[in-house]
Amino acid sequence: MSEQKNKKEKVEQEIEKEATEELNIVEEEMEAHNEQVEIELTENEKRLLELEEKLAVSEDRYLRLQADFENVKKRNIAERAATQKYRSQTIAEELLPALDAFQKALDTQSDSEQMEALLTGMKMVYSQIKVALEKEGIEEIPALGEQFDPNFHQAVMQDSDDSKESNEITMELQKGYKLKDRVIRPSMVKVNQ
Known part of the structure; x- marks a missing residue:
């Protein structure tokens, strides 16, 4: 076992x-x-x-x-x-010299009846152009009697008038224009000291 x-x-x-x-x-x-x-x-x-x-x-x-x-x-x-x-800016820049020429022509004095009739017609055309420009938002920059602002005015001469405030614009030599909030051309002005 x-x-x-x-x-x-x-x-x-x-x-x-x-x-x-x-x-x-x-x-x-x-x-x-x-x-x-x-x-x-x-x-x-x-x-x-x-x-x-x-x-x-x-x-x-x-x-x-x-x-x-x-x-x-x-x-x-x-x-x-x-x-x-600002689509109107270019056309406005082109028209400004023509507006200046219109303004100079309208500032002339005349004793002749024919010349007065011609000036009346020119005033009508001038005002129509200004209205058309205003519809596009183009407007003159206020200058005469205003305080000088380098954003809107270009001082080219100085004045010494004691009856006016310092930095007050005493003469506008060329109108300035703006399109809405953009300056197209500044006003050329004479400024009091």
């Missing part, structure tokens, strides 16, 4: 040894598989981080482009509004 028992124990030991070896092989295979899975996860995590970074850069670029587009759009609207608002 003891021989059988010994055989049985040997068989059991061999079975246990084989089972332990197989268990070791399975554990090694599991560890290798887990390492492979971890490597794949690490690579996927890296790829995911790269994609997230690219997405953030793309979103930033998109937001900047959108902001640039909005700025260009606003600038374009402002430029169109300014162009519309």
